[in-house]
Amino acid sequence: MLVLDRQTGQRQDSAFQRFPELLREGDLLVLNNSRVIPARLFARRVGVAGHGAPGHGEIPTGRIEVFLTSQAGECEWEALVRPGRKVQVGERLIFGEGELRAEVVARGEFGERTLRFERVADFYQALDRVGHIPLPPYIRRPEKDTDTDTDRERYQTVFASDRGSVAAPTAGLHFTPEILDRIRERGIRIAYVTLHVGLGTFQPVRVERVEDIHLHTERYTLPQSTADELNAARREGRRIVAAGTTTVRTLEHCAEASPDATFSAHSGSTNIFISPGFEFRVVRGLLTNFHLPQSTLLMLVSAFAGRERVLEAYHHAVDERYRFFSYGDCMFIG
Numbered sequence: 001m002l003v004l005d006r007q008t009g010q011r012q013d014s015a016f017q018r019f020p021e022l023l024r025e026g027d028l029l030v031l032n033n034s035r036v037i038p039a040r041l042f043a044r045r046v047g048v049a050g051h052g053a054p055g056h057g058e059i060p061t062g063r064i065e066v067f068l069t070s071q072a073g074e075c076e077w078e079a080l081v082r083p084g085r086k087v088q089v090g091e092r093l094i095f096g097e098g099e100l101r102a103e104v105v106a107r108g109e110f111g112e113r114t115l116r117f118e119r120v121a122d123f124y125q126a127l128d129r130v131g132h133i134p135l136p137p138y139i140r141r142p143e144k145d146t147d148t149d150t151d152r153e154r155y156q157t158v159f160a161s162d163r164g165s166v167a168a169p170t171a172g173l174h175f176t177p178e179i180l181d182r183i184r185e186r187g188i189r190i191a192y193v194t195l196h197v198g199l200g201t202f203q204p205v206r207v208e209r210v211e212d213i214h215l216h217t218e219r220y221t222l223p224q225s226t227a228d229e230l231n232a233a234r235r236e237g238r239r240i241v242a243a244g245t246t247t248v249r250t251l252e253h254c255a256e257a258s259p260d261a262t263f264s265a266h267s268g269s270t271n272i273f274i275s276p277g278f279e280f281r282v283v284r285g286l287l288t289n290f291h292l293p294q295s296t297l298l299m300l301v302s303a304f305a306g307r308e309r310v311l312e313a314y315h316h317a318v319d320e321r322y323r324f325f326s327y328g329d330c331m332f333i334g
Helices: 016-022 123-130 149-154 170-174 177-185 224-235 245-257 296-305 307-319
Strands: 002-004 011-013 028-032 034-036 040-048 058-071 076-082 092-095 100-107 113-117 162-165 189-195 218-222 240-243 266-270 285-289 330-333
Touching: 002 307, 011 307, 016 177, 016 330, 028 224, 028 245, 058 092, 058 218, 100 123, 170 285, 177 189, 189 224, 189 245, 218 245, 224 240, 240 245, 245 266, 245 285, 245 296, 285 296, 296 307, 296 330
Parallel strands: 002 330, 028 189, 028 240, 034 162, 240 285
Antiparallel strands: 002 011, 040 058, 040 092, 058 076, 076 113, 092 100, 100 113, 189 218, 218 266, 285 330
16 A cells, blocks of 8 residues: 655555554545446347247347446446447347346447346346356456356455445455454544446546546435534544545535535435546545556546646556556555
8 A cells, every 4th residue: 555645745655454543533434335246247139030028939149248337227227238239229138048138228329238127026136147247357267267256255345235336446445344443443433325336437538628528427325324424524624534436426526516515315326527626525535546547537536636746656656566456556645
């Protein structure tokens, strides 16, 4: 773990085991408790011989890879499909042995599809049977080894509870139950928000002007208990520390959307984009992994700590062989 003082620019090489000692008594640590779903699926396109109820007269016509990216409605999901040219609006897909079935109801600007799933007794239970954990693409293994029980356990934070993300909120992967206990023992409060991570969070910047960057919307929930903790911390002048950029975006969106900048329990969606020049209203400390160049995540970190200081810290991290990516090392900016 690299420790960076955003006021002075001083940095220190450390280890995450020391993170509890870097927090102050009275701090409020906020974590994203979203749980990764097995969002990578394999479907068969089906042609229909004659008419009738779904499931009758279906003729399999080839395998399609489907990656669910975000929920768009009660039974609808945005998805990436491959090979995309073969999947047209109006086609139907069957997953596994028929545990899930869906119709392609729309096509998006960048080739994504909207799938409307047929109702089942328990969608997530069916998804657990036919889906695969969406490991980052740089983890290369034979297909038969890409969804082990270990992956399903390790590509989750230890506090993950609310299902809906297609990628782990990676800053949270560093925590263990023992470290969380040590944090509480130091008099630091812990609260949770939920932001379901979509692929838009990680997409590279494709436009020349910052003003033209538009993030995909992601669903979030702010519980009443967390709203109360946040309001008390701000009222008492205590520091609010966010674990991860998804937590930052949730907190700053909620504060920006409130007329008096107080927090209240609610659910919604956000596409807030944070870049240098953004005025942070809530977050005063940030735990984050190391992000790729030309990413909106790196822009957010630069907005928080200053572009030059962040770039200097990243050069140092490269020289010292810190690990990047989802299972990599982290940086605490306080």
